[in-house]
Amino acid sequence: MPATPPASIELVAGATAELLTWAEAIESSDATTFEKARLLATRLGARGRADGLTEIGFWTPELSTGVIQPKNIVLEVFTPRQAIDPALADQEVRFRRDYVQLEKQGDYHWGVLRGLQLGNREIIGSLYWLRYLSPETNAVCIVGDCLGTSFPYGVYAPAELYDLESLQSTRADLAYFQTHNENPTVVPAPRNILQLHIKTASPNGYLSGLTTLFRELGRKLSRGENLSPAETNFLGYDAVQLLPTEPTVEYRGGRPHEDGFFSLRDGDEERLDPETEGIVSESATVRVQLRRPDLQNWGYDVVIFAGAATNPALLETLRPDELVDFIATLHTFPTGPIRLIYDLVYGHADNQAIDLLNGRFLKGPNMYGQDVNHQNPVVRAILLEMQRRKVNTGADGIRIDGGQDFKFFNPISGRVEYDDPYLLAMGDLVQEIGGDQWRPFVIYEDGRPWPAEGWEEISTYRDLVELRPDSYQWGPLIFAHNTPALKGFWAHKWHRVCEKMQFGSHWITGCGNHDTLRRGTQVDLNEPINHHLGSNLQQVLNNAYDNPAIAALTYGFAPGLPMDFIHCLMRAPWGFFRNTDDRYAVKVVAEEAPGFLDWQVTPELFAEAALFPRIKQLGFAELGQLRRFLALLVETITDTDYDLERMAEHCARAVPVETACIDVFWLKSFARQFMEDVHEACNVWLHADRLQPTQADFNLSLRRFRQARPWLGDNLAPAERLNLLAIPSTTIFYGLRWEPPITMDPSRHGVALVAHMGGETMEVRLQELFPSHCGGWQLLLASPGLELTAVDLAGDAIALSDSQALLLEPLAG
Incomplete structure (x- = not known):
């Protein structure tokens, strides 16, 4: 049961005044705008204090004009009145809802409050966000805590007040951090890396499953027990890199049960009082419908908002402790510490970021969604603080996604330039746990001038390593456009191989990763495929990316820092899947599915009873039938310019699916269910019984070979x-x-x-x-x-x- 909360939540005047005095001193100092914002950002969000009070701060430039009456800007707090079971898919929970008016100072709202409930391993704490009445529309709008560290019900729900200090003080790997010889310690690079996507690498689909897996591996190693080939594929690494763990886009289908994971009853929604022209704000008990987050995404469709938190769909318990437990398990692994690397995506944001962030965070559309406005000094400061809080969960390293996306128009030079100072600043952040400080090692993915024409031949992959010699960059043979299933691929890439030998010591090397394996499924079947690799396309692809010769080159001879992707080692399917998209889901499926099915799914695999159950229930009993429908779908997208109404009409005439009438809703449902089937099919543990022990043992031998000969790097x-x-x-x-x-x-x-x-x-x-x-x-x-x-x-x-x-x-x- 949750702790019994006090009768009400109230602003503590004296403590709030002290906080305002601190903020005012910074604002009135001679520091630059950016330097001021860096200091203020450290106290934004919500945190429990040692005196039992809660400190809260919001950056609210959209509320700084003075047009909105102060009474119409309130902090709304939901405190559970009953136990919440995070395992339940759907539940109605009673919350006490309180309203508190914070103090406005410039572009910020601040307050120190009494009465909020801290969340911990056992209970969900008070949930909070800022509400205001829009003077343009008279709608009640939300300002969420973009620096929140726990969002158990997604980014469209309130943030949770969480007891991070207790979590850090009781973590099982405190001794690991105390081995740092100086403050701050610069964490050295590992000797090899295993890349994991949590949802499809974990036996149960959660971080808790990976924790159990590594604990069991450690136990077996300590006792000298035999390991299966699948277990062997997780060993011999001194670092693990997780695909992005931040919250991603969420499905917004417009139907009542799909509006979000946190839903108030209609009668409890905030509303305007016509007599007072203000928000009706009375403390009361309300009922909230909670749906367990079921997001499936490869991690790169980020919204930037809540980047310090963990995607709740990755947490079986919905508790931040689950991430820390996993990191501690790696750090205390019996054969030696395994480092943890975060994959950070700050160069672009999905369009849903427009709903969640104020307009100063974004510059406008790009090929992924939105450009992030790193040049705004306050945005820049908040993003760095967001990263600091994320990495302070205990990560040893960071991989910065898409360094070539960090660019801006410089009015002084009149050119679009790369924001290298910001990229370098990401690597300068100092982390701290229990008084021990460290600076993580840094990996940049940067293929500049990608996507400019001719980028593949003129990219050097060295721009950032030259600016920061202790950092690493993804090399050309591991960047996205890598297709070793083609005839003569390695002869064609010989000039890049020579570059790797000459100056690849600070390149991430190898062949298989989340980008390249996906790229392999996009190879046109009319291209010259190397059929020496296998008798069917699935074997060709598996043998291209789990290849003894490439592995021997990477681990046994070539310089650099080798990285493997678990899906390649496990010979499991992989692709760009997401059940988080309503608008473009049909288009994404039409683009991704044909290649995925050609290269990664055989009729025998499709026929397995446990795989693709939703698609089969829609009437696609055979793989060939599904392929023909997808071919038609691709054709209709081209013919109709992605007009879903016309696409549905065309498909309904051409493909008789007996189980349903094909309309727009059916097309969207098909896309979502296909993505969910693919997500399940990609879990590596469904394919473990197909592994050859000799191949797994050879790969492990290579990893140990490299560990014993660090000079090969x-x-x-x-x-x-x-x-x-x-x-x-x-x-x-x-x-x-x-x-x-x-x-x-x-x-x-x-x-x-x-x-x-x-x-x-x-x-x-x-x-x-x-x-x-x-x-x-x-x-x-x-x-x-x-x-x-x-x-x-x-x-x-x-x-x-x-x-x-x-x-x-x-x-x-």
């Missing part, structure tokens, strides 16, 4: 080489590296790579590939299926097939 020295042996039908990479200091002394340890990167089987001889080496060879690792004898290594021809590779150590002659 450095750029190639002048005496080291990677060479290309290419004929029209085959591509072979081979090279030799030496452990530093490199003296060419044959007694030094070295690593030789021979990797078949695609095409017909070819015989190679080591003495011909490495004529300057006069000694013998010791086999270090060979890809599954490649069995070599001492005779093979001594001089006989070695037959290498597509994707096979070996790593050797040169022996003294």
Whole structure:
């Protein structure tokens, strides 16, 4: 049961006056507007104080004109009067609703209050937002807390007052932070990274499932128990990078049960009193319909609002503790700490951000939705504070999405320029837990001048590393446009491979990630596909992105920081799916589904009883029938310019679906149910029984190989080489590296790579590939299926097939 709240919530005059005095001193100082905003932002939002009071601050430039009467700007607080079960899909809960008038000072509203309930692991605390009466429309509008740290019922619901100090003081990994030798410690980069999408990498779809998984892995390792291939795929990493965990767009379908996860009864909605021309604001008990958030999204459709919080759909308990528990489990892993990396999206926002943020946050439309106005000094300060609070949950590193999107028109130069100072400032933030300070390591995704014409050939992928030498950037072979399922791909990319060898030590390397695997499903079937990789398209795609030769190159030879995507290792489907879109859902499905079905779904997979149940219930019993309908859908979008009414008419005439009448509602329902089916089908644990132990063991051996040889992460020295042996039908990479200091002394340890990167089987001889080496060879690792004898290594021809590779150590002659 929730703690019994006091009888009412009230503003504490003396404490509020002290807060206003502090804010006024900052506002009247000689600091720059940005410096002032940085200080004020630290006390925006709501936080419980040690004296039991609650401090609240809102940036409200939209309310600063003085047009709105102060009585029509009120803080609305909902405090639970009964226990809330976060596991329930739908429940009606009694809340006590209170109204308090905050103090306005310039562009801000401040207050210190008595009577709010702090949320914790067991209970949901008071929920709050600011309400005001619009003078233009007489509608009662909302100002949400964009810096809130808990939104158990989504971004269209009030924020929750949460006891973060108690959460931080009792976390299980406090000793991990106390190992920092200086304040602030600069966290060093890991040696490899595992990329995870929580909803489809977790056995139960929540962070709690990943916590249980890693605890079980730790237990088995400690006891020396055997691991399954699926479990093996999660081991051997010293960092985990989560796809974005911030709240995303929400489905806004316009029907009563789909308006949101937090819904007041019609009679309890705020309203205008015609006699007083004010908001009716009397404390009373109200009933609120709570729906458990069921958002499914790959994470990049962010609204910026509430970026310090965790998407509630990722939390089984709807409690922030669940995220901290996961981080603590990684930090205390029995074989050594595993670092946690956040993927931060601050370069663009979905159009729903217009509903949630005041107009100063956004500059206007772009290809993703809205440009974020980083140049406004207060917005800039709030975004940095939002990031600081997010990372202060205990993350060790950050990956900044779409660095090329941070740009602005400079009126002084008359050009559009990149906002590199802001990107660098994101990496300068100092975090603190229990008095221990650290600065996370930084990864930038930045393909500038993408999406300008010719970007793929002229991008250097080094702009930000040159400005911040201790940072990392995504390299060209892991950026979005990577299609190793095509014939001759690696020969075509040879110039980029050479760049990686020369100066790739600060590139994130590898082949498979959330972008590239999706890009693989967009390859036109008329393009030259490398069918040596498999007998059907699904096998081709799986073997292209979980490839022994590419892995041997990445882990066993090439410089840089390797990263793997769990869906590639688990050979599980992956795509751009979301049940959070009503307006463009049909269009997104038409664009994504045909390639997804061609490359990732076989008739046998579709026929499995547990998969695609919703689509089957709509009448699509066979994969071929679904493909034909989607082909028609693509055609109608082109013919009607995405006019859903005309599309429905066309589809209804052409495709007899017996279970329903095809209208606009049916099309939207089809799109949503297809996305939800795909989301379920992409969970990696549904595909675990198809894994080959030899492949999982080889990949783990490579990860351990790299961990034992950190010098491989450095750029190639002048005496080291990677060479290309290419004929029209085959591509072979081979090279030799030496452990530093490199003296060419044959007694030094070295690593030789021979990797078949695609095409017909070819015989190679080591003495011909490495004529300057006069000694013998010791086999270090060979890809599954490649069995070599001492005779093979001594001089006989070695037959290498597509994707096979070996790593050797040169022996003294």
